[in-house]
Amino acid sequence: MTTEFYATPAFPVSKALQWTSPEQLELTPKQADWLLYEGSLTERLKQINQHFSVKLLGQKLLSPNTEEKQRLKGKDQVVIREVLLYCNEKPWVFARSLFSPSAENTNTLNLEQLGNQSLGESLFARSDLHCGQIEVAEVALPHPVALLNQQWFGQNHRLLGRRRIFSTGGEQLLVSEIFLQPSPLYSSPNNRS
Secondary structure (H helix, E strand, O other): OOOOOOOOOOOOOOOOOOOEOHHHOOOOHHHHHHHOOOOOHHHHHHHHOOOEEEEEEEEEEEOOOHHHHHHOOOOOOEEEEEEEEEEOOEEEEEEEEEEOHHHHOOOOOOHHHOOOOOHHHHHHOOOOOEEOOOEEEEEOOOOHHHHHHHHHHOOOOOEEEEEEEEEEOOEEEEEEEEEOOOOHHHOOOOOOO
């Protein structure tokens, strides 16, 4: 199994980040190309990797952090779903999604049944999908995802992430993605440490 070399972290993994507009970070062209990509990240990863898979870390009704609660208009309890997106048998992206419990129902988005399937693939297949503005963040130690990156790949430089709100089927979903060391946006020689 592809995940045996990468110990599964305890769910939930992620903690609060300081999100900002893309103009506030100094990004290389390659980093901007990945972080500001408007389409489905899943589809883009599948186009460049023959071996794509999703590992569900957890999906449960929990309290969002203070900043996430504000973005979700004050909801005290949301479903938090965290996954790793694997390419070529390595985790490339950590993704965290927050949505209302009603989005799990079969009458709406049926997200309870996703399991190890891609949320992005499900969302971008919907004709009524509206994508919000992309925000970006730097992820450095001691953030738990940066610690995983250090543990798995021996790297402790800053990571980059993005997030946005998706609206579809009367539901709102807050989706963030943090790119891990093997992902292509770090392969530029101009990468800042």
